[in-house]
Amino acid sequence: MTVVPRWPALLLLAAVAIGLALVPVFGETYAIKVATRMIVFAIFAMSLDLLLGYTGLVSFGHAAFFGLAAYTLQIYSPEYEAVNIALALPVVIGVTAFVGALIGALVVRTSGIYFIMVTLAFAQMMFYFFHDSQIAGGSDGAYIWVKPVLAVGETILIDFEDRATLLWFALGLMLAVYGLLIMLLRSPFGQVIQGIKVNEHRMRALGYDTYRYKLVSYVISAAVASLAGFVYACIDGYISPELLGWKESGIGLAMVILGGMGTLFGPIVGAVAFIGVEELARERELVGFLADHFQIIMGCFVIAVVLMLRNGLAGSLGGAPRAKPDPVETEVPGGEKP
Amino acid sequence: MSDPVLATRGVSKSFGGLHAVRDVTLDFHTGQVDVVIGPNGAGKTTLINLLSGDLPPSAGRIAFRGRDITTMPPHRISQLGIGRSYQRTNIFPEFTCMRNVWLAAQSRMRSSMRFIRPAHHRKDVAARAERAIDLAGLSHRADTVAATVSHGEQRQLEVAMLLATEPEVLLLDEPLAGMGPEETANIVALINRLKATHCVVLIEHDMDAVFAVADRLTVMVNGTVLETGTPDQIRESQTVREAYLGDEMI
Numbered sequence: 001m002t003v004v005p006r007w008p009a010l011l012l013l014a015a016v017a018i019g020l021a022l023v024p025v026f027g028e029t030y031a032i033k034v035a036t037r038m039i040v041f042a043i044f045a046m047s048l049d050l051l052l053g054y055t056g057l058v059s060f061g062h063a064a065f066f067g068l069a070a071y072t073l074q075i076y077s078p079e080y081e082a083v084n085i086a087l088a089l090p091v092v093i094g095v096t097a098f099v100g101a102l103i104g105a106l107v108v109r110t111s112g113i114y115f116i117m118v119t120l121a122f123a124q125m126m127f128y129f130f131h132d133s134q135i136a137g138g139s140d141g142a143y144i145w146v147k148p149v150l151a152v153g154e155t156i157l158i159d160f161e162d163r164a165t166l167l168w169f170a171l172g173l174m175l176a177v178y179g180l181l182i183m184l185l186r187s188p189f190g191q192v193i194q195g196i197k198v199n200e201h202r203m204r205a206l207g208y209d210t211y212r213y214k215l216v217s218y219v220i221s222a223a224v225a226s227l228a229g230f231v232y233a234c235i236d237g238y239i240s241p242e243l244l245g246w247k248e249s250g251i252g253l254a255m256v257i258l259g260g261m262g263t264l265f266g267p268i269v270g271a272v273a274f275i276g277v278e279e280l281a282r283e284r285e286l287v288g289f290l291a292d293h294f295q296i297i298m299g300c301f302v303i304a305v306v307l308m309l310r311n312g313l314a315g316s317l318g319g320a321p322r323a324k325p326d327p328v329e330t331e332v333p334g335g336e337k338p
Numbered sequence: 339m340s341d342p343v344l345a346t347r348g349v350s351k352s353f354g355g356l357h358a359v360r361d362v363t364l365d366f367h368t369g370q371v372d373v374v375i376g377p378n379g380a381g382k383t384t385l386i387n388l389l390s391g392d393l394p395p396s397a398g399r400i401a402f403r404g405r406d407i408t409t410m411p412p413h414r415i416s417q418l419g420i421g422r423s424y425q426r427t428n429i430f431p432e433f434t435c436m437r438n439v440w441l442a443a444q445s446r447m448r449s450s451m452r453f454i455r456p457a458h459h460r461k462d463v464a465a466r467a468e469r470a471i472d473l474a475g476l477s478h479r480a481d482t483v484a485a486t487v488s489h490g491e492q493r494q495l496e497v498a499m500l501l502a503t504e505p506e507v508l509l510l511d512e513p514l515a516g517m518g519p520e521e522t523a524n525i526v527a528l529i530n531r532l533k534a535t536h537c538v539v540l541i542e543h544d545m546d547a548v549f550a551v552a553d554r555l556t557v558m559v560n561g562t563v564l565e566t567g568t569p570d571q572i573r574e575s576q577t578v579r580e581a582y583l584g585d586e587m588i
Contacts, residue, residue: 183453183454184453186456186457186458187452187453187454187455187456187457188444188447188450188451188452188457188460189450189451189452189453190453190457191437191440191441191444191450191457192441192444192450195430195433195441198430198431198432198433199428199429199430201428202428202429202430203441204411204412204413204416205390205392205413205416205422205428206413206416206441206442206445206499206503207413207414207416207417207445207446207503208413208445209413209414210413212451213450213451216451
């Protein structure tokens with residue numbers, strides 16, 4: 001399981017990043033919003049891949065953290081003035097990670113199908129918490145009237161009111177997350193969670209308290225998902241309980257599997273492709289009456305990819321060559337090679 | 339004799355109505371190879387599972403250096419210095435052999451909650467892993483994916499992973515099953531070398547190997563200890579002869 005991508009993967013990643021970065025130069029508002037959504041879901045899908053593809057935990061409630069982050073930003077933002085990103089971002093990450101630790105402490109005790117069910121259950125609990133209470137507008141959702149800014153004293157460095165700025169900020173965040181997760185997966189901690197994914201029982205017998213490692217992985221994943229939720233809430237400034245719903249969680253899973261799980265950059269490709277195809281499928285000029293039933297096209301697309309590309313869209317590009325020896329690890333033995 | 343490293347007192351394990359292990363009281367010492375023999379279903383592997391913490395006993399107590407470890411979870415028992423290998427190969431099939439051993443070696447870092455520097459920069463872990471894979475005679479397979487090496491080599495990998503955790507007590511569950519004669523001789527020699535500084539508990543069916551390494555033999559039948567003694571005593575024992583060994587085996 002190579003973590004460091006080989007050059008075809010890096011080239012693709014660079015192409016995707018440059019393409020997204022250029023959207024504000026050539027596209028109008030709608031295109032910028034779509035591109036920003038792609039980036040948001042790429043971050044979300046990567047956070048999910050840490051659990052799914054590297055820790056072996058299939059979370060079906062990951063949107064809970066995505067949505068919670070969006071709500072935290074909305075609640076934390078003052079109504080008539082812009083919140084400072086330098087304060088809001090740590091608060092959002094902190095709150096989400098804290099809730100992630102509480103939920104994680106319980107759900108990580110289970111595994112397999114039970115893990116899927118309890119993560120779903122907790123996400124639904126949080127969904128109904130925001131849906132049925134009067135916090136942030138209940139089922140109607142709520143608005144962030146003034147978008148966050150990054151300000152030092154009186155000087156505004158970054159203003160999310162400008163869509164291009166938000167996109168570039170999100171893109172930087174996405175690349176940073178990608179780099180940090182690669183670092184994490186190469187670290188001793190990363191080695192442990194990947195071992196847990198393959199054979200948790202053996203890891204325990206080797207002396208690892210696997211519960212602690214899974215919990216930390218879960219919390220990190222929640223924190224990364226909160227970055228996605230943070231940016232998402234800034235796109236339209238509108239949040240609703242649906243952000244925490246199982247449908248969002250399912251879309252996240254679909255993106256990871258579509259792109260190739262356990263590859264880290266696959267989920268980026270998956271998110272971009274998923275949203276890209278969805279946009280095309282809604283284009284009446286392109287697909288005619290099917291535009292009203294774009295879900296049919298999405299379904300066919302996902303089925304085709306899963307059937308034809310076993311490792312997802314990006315799986316064949318050298319993200320995770322499972323069948324081959326690991327070039328990183330082969331350096332490990334040092335000099336003495338047979 | 340000195341205090342036992344590992345001791346069981348009246349240990350039992352039942353699964354529903356089946357008494358897999360019944361009232362076993364044994365002492366294990368450093369500098370000695372204890373071999374547990376017995377027919378299939380005698381409870382040998384269950385006994386190892388109790389010692390390693392993989393299964394909690396239904397009754398009785400287990401102590402390591404006088405400390406009660408009866409209900410301790412397996413990862414803590416491993417950290418105390420009690421390591422085991424598995425009868426059914428229990429490895430990380432999709433990783434290279436070296437990465438398998440690496441994970442075992444890394445478990446002796448004070449904590450693996452290290453998030454920044456790459457794992458392979460840890461020279462201490464690398465040295466431990468290399469030594470272990472070398473002792474088990476598997477260096478030539480270091481970069482081969484574990485799932486693709488032969489069954490015998492996977493058995494060697496089991497041993498390498500156990501050694502990489504640098505245990506004081508080695509619980510070996512049929513390590514030789516599936517190994518060729520050359521590897522068997524290698525592992526037998528290894529056990530004899532390790533026993534001076536380790537406490538070794540071995541389950542084995544290969545009687546040549548058993549008599550080549552055993553300082554003490556324990557015969558289990560139907561979950562109970564039939565007899566314990568030196569190889570010669572066991573060879574002469576009428577009870578064992580009748581119950582298990584049979585004349586042709588000696």
